[in-house]
Amino acid sequence: MTLDRRTFMGSLGLLFLPGTFIPASPAFAVSPDGTLTVGMSSESSSMDPHWHIRTANSSIAQHIFDRIVHMDETQNVVPGLAESWRNVDELTWEFTLREGATFHNGDPVTVEDLIFTYERAQNVPGAIFNLRAYLGGKSFEKADERTLRVITDAPNPIVPRELSTTSIISKAVGETALPEDYNSGKATIGTGPFKFVAYKPGEVIELERNDDYWGEKPDWSRVVIRPIPTGGSRVAALQSDGVDVIDTVPPSDVEHLEAEAGIALGRGTANRMIFLFFDHDREVTPYVTAKDGSEIPNPFKNQMVRDAFDLAIDKKAISARILSGNGAPAEQLVPTGIYGHNPDIPLRDADMAKAKEMLAEAGYPDGFKVILHGPNDRFIRDSAVMQAAAQMLTRIGVEISVDAMPANIFYKRASSGGPDGVPEFSFFLVGYGAATGEVSAALRNLVHTYDKSRGLGSNNRGRYSNPELDAMIEEGMATVDDEKRLAIYRECCAIAVKDVAVLPLYYPISVWGMTDGIDFGGRSDERTLAMDFHAAAS
Amino acid sequence: MFASILKRLIQAVFVVLCMTVIVFIGMNLIGNPIDLLISPQATQAERERLIVEFGLDQPVWTQYLHFLDGLLHLDLGRSYIFNEPALKVILTRLPATLELAVMATLIAVVVGIPLGLYAGLRPHSPVSRVIMSSSILGFSLPTFWVGMMFIMIFSVKLGWLPSSGRGETVQMLGADWSFLTLDGLKHMLLPAINLALFKTSLILRLTRAGVAEVLPQDYVRLAHAKGLSARRVTMVHVLKNVMIPVVTVVGLEFGSVIAFSVVTETIFAWPGMGKLIIDSINNLDRPVIVAYLMIIVLLFVTINLLVDIIYTLLDPRVRFASGRAA
Numbered sequence: 036m037t038l039d040r041r042t043f044m045g046s047l048g049l050l051f052l053p054g055t056f057i058p059a060s061p062a063f064a065v066s067p068d069g070t071l072t073v074g075m076s077s078e079s080s081s082m083d084p085h086w087h088i089r090t091a092n093s094s095i096a097q098h099i100f101d102r103i104v105h106m107d108e109t110q111n112v113v114p115g116l117a118e119s120w121r122n123v124d125e126l127t128w129e130f131t132l133r134e135g136a137t138f139h140n141g142d143p144v145t146v147e148d149l150i151f152t153y154e155r156a157q158n159v160p161g162a163i164f165n166l167r168a169y170l171g172g173k174s175f176e177k178a179d180e181r182t183l184r185v186i187t188d189a190p191n192p193i194v195p196r197e198l199s200t201t202s203i204i205s206k207a208v209g210e211t212a213l214p215e216d217y218n219s220g221k222a223t224i225g226t227g228p229f230k231f232v233a234y235k236p237g238e239v240i241e242l243e244r245n246d247d248y249w250g251e252k253p254d255w256s257r258v259v260i261r262p263i264p265t266g267g268s269r270v271a272a273l274q275s276d277g278v279d280v281i282d283t284v285p286p287s288d289v290e291h292l293e294a295e296a297g298i299a300l301g302r303g304t305a306n307r308m309i310f311l312f313f314d315h316d317r318e319v320t321p322y323v324t325a326k327d328g329s330e331i332p333n334p335f336k337n338q339m340v341r342d343a344f345d346l347a348i349d350k351k352a353i354s355a356r357i358l359s360g361n362g363a364p365a366e367q368l369v370p371t372g373i374y375g376h377n378p379d380i381p382l383r384d385a386d387m388a389k390a391k392e393m394l395a396e397a398g399y400p401d402g403f404k405v406i407l408h409g410p411n412d413r414f415i416r417d418s419a420v421m422q423a424a425a426q427m428l429t430r431i432g433v434e435i436s437v438d439a440m441p442a443n444i445f446y447k448r449a450s451s452g453g454p455d456g457v458p459e460f461s462f463f464l465v466g467y468g469a470a471t472g473e474v475s476a477a478l479r480n481l482v483h484t485y486d487k488s489r490g491l492g493s494n495n496r497g498r499y500s501n502p503e504l505d506a507m508i509e510e511g512m513a514t515v516d517d518e519k520r521l522a523i524y525r526e527c528c529a530i531a532v533k534d535v536a537v538l539p540l541y542y543p544i545s546v547w548g549m550t551d552g553i554d555f556g557g558r559s560d561e562r563t564l565a566m567d568f569h570a571a572a573s
Numbered sequence: 574m575f576a577s578i579l580k581r582l583i584q585a586v587f588v589v590l591c592m593t594v595i596v597f598i599g600m601n602l603i604g605n606p607i608d609l610l611i612s613p614q615a616t617q618a619e620r621e622r623l624i625v626e627f628g629l630d631q632p633v634w635t636q637y638l639h640f641l642d643g644l645l646h647l648d649l650g651r652s653y654i655f656n657e658p659a660l661k662v663i664l665t666r667l668p669a670t671l672e673l674a675v676m677a678t679l680i681a682v683v684v685g686i687p688l689g690l691y692a693g694l695r696p697h698s699p700v701s702r703v704i705m706s707s708s709i710l711g712f713s714l715p716t717f718w719v720g721m722m723f724i725m726i727f728s729v730k731l732g733w734l735p736s737s738g739r740g741e742t743v744q745m746l747g748a749d750w751s752f753l754t755l756d757g758l759k760h761m762l763l764p765a766i767n768l769a770l771f772k773t774s775l776i777l778r779l780t781r782a783g784v785a786e787v788l789p790q791d792y793v794r795l796a797h798a799k800g801l802s803a804r805r806v807t808m809v810h811v812l813k814n815v816m817i818p819v820v821t822v823v824g825l826e827f828g829s830v831i832a833f834s835v836v837t838e839t840i841f842a843w844p845g846m847g848k849l850i851i852d853s854i855n856n857l858d859r860p861v862i863v864a865y866l867m868i869i870v871l872l873f874v875t876i877n878l879l880v881d882i883i884y885t886l887l888d889p890r891v892r893f894a895s896g897r898a899a
Contacts, residue, residue, distance in 0.1 A: 080655050081657075083656055087610070159656075161627075161653070161656065162656070163623060165612065167615070168614040168615040168619060218656075218657065235844070236662070236665060237666060237844030237848060237849070238844040262844075263737050263842040264839055265840050267721055268737050268841065271729050271736045274729045443603055443604050443854070443857050447604030447605060447609075448604075469613065471614070487617040487618070493613075
């Protein structure tokens, strides 16, 4: 066939022509008492509220189910099905149930329902993300008709927070329910502000308002939640389809949506830290060599080297340019507003010259060679962030290359890929966020010495160890008084940061897009809840 | 005929078995789902307990034998992610993919064959040139980009068609179908055209090449010489002979749309199986991956069988040959 340039260009031009047409009328107006349609980036894998505690699942479950206590927008504990609670002694807590809360089938909530829930949630067969992590080490008993008594094995100041992870189900329904009954809706009976209507995997979840709800009733009589995984498609759905709210606006779309009439953005800094972790443990670490390739002792054992790395990386630039404002530069383990945040820890400006000096002082005037490992599909623009950090480190004389891989390969190697099942990497990017919404989880699991028998330091893949810090963390974990504990934890954060146990990079900022006429305040737990969105009074 | 079907089925069983072995070894090399999905708060003891609970502490061959044992009882295991039997997870998403694939193939056949025929019969007309050069775009533009462009133009700018989802559905034979409602059809149009674009170009070019090859043949000249109408010569003598390679390709393409339409399904948030397999691989949901690939192997074997049967209808030579063999 002969390819004629004119016909070719003509057909090509046809494709672009419609782009010049007049735009269609902007999105539909929202009305109070109407339907709220939400486009979500990831979908709930099950309607069983105890199956997986992932953000998507928790978001959906919170519409249908209440917890004994709830978390507000910045993860402070507020009353849920319990109207009040008190700490009787170091090991005992009592929660008083509110009057008048009923399940969607009309049954009142009883202490038996709570005890049944906590038992069942720890023993769902096949559940990988198991609630034992939050409910273990406690026994539950009935003190009287309206009081649940919780007895812990060891002093535990965060009992209410740990219980806030678990959706309360009805004993009468739950006892005989099969796992499939939650997806069909037969057993999806909670006490929450919305009732289950329909669940079609991958397609839609429909909810209707529970008009008998004990708390503030939501503005929407009906909620339709649709999974739309591709960022561009989600944005297009907001612009065209009568989708009123979307979560996780992609960084590349933030700017033009901000300028677009009829669309507003809402933000919330997530309680999650994305950071670089060092190998603190091995004498010789596999992915660090001298520049000529010869073996050298592990430089990350030297605090000055870690500090130089921290100083060399311009976190503000990474947040502003690589993440286009979808991240806030991080200086410690949790962002401001979260319990345990230490306001005295400053965010340092990057200083290449000083970092280079420190590296020389530590005995590496010529730098060394290191491979930075990390996932390439887990966090927003993760591989670009690693590239940027690597370039900044190159400027202080460290020869660094980036090896990014899919998360399903990365996490196995990062946790146990080395000889004898030790963590494999020398320098790597990971993230940490805790559903309990305060700093103790990060302290206990991330920077406490790895101690298998006591279940401490379980996420300490860098095997950081500081006995002085360990002692303080353990003291904090056993201090029930909120004020005293806060002081201890702040001190722990200061020590961890000074010692550069980890190199915090940024806290992700969740960005929601919504049509005009919807008010929304943002959240720190990355959940998208129809209850948080209000029809603006106009 | 019957013997050859039986032979195919035995072959299929072997292919499925080989595939499960490969998948098992491959999945084991990648990683384990526990590391990926476990709570960041879980203790080390909890992690080990889960590994034992899932049987992941066993050697691969023990796990494999366990899997084969389940297979004998038609149990492909439960999804680690969805808390449902793996087979059910896949089958609930099958109708969405199936109707989209049928629609896309229909569009490709209905548009591709007539255009190819025209371009073959009148190779020098300007219309043919436009057809042929646009077909280059059809298979060279990436599906992803075209899909996004469709959404930008027809949904965002013009507001004619919805950008994502399945729309209204109707229950039939125990499954939800979009093609039975007007709203569903509207939702299906963009993704179906997006998927059909490449196939249309392929079929168009195959048909045109076939026509160009058949036209100078003696039997076509004879048909003309006998005084048959041009229409009859084209529709019967030419088209029938052109169809054999086209049918093969349509069959294979139909299979690949069902199995690998992941890009289109993701862009248009179409809740089909293509999206499922990618999510399952990312989450290392082994029961779903294995079950999915088994279904796909069976699907391709079935399609090939159907294609062979259609051959015999189209071409008497094939019919007689297989008749003797049986």
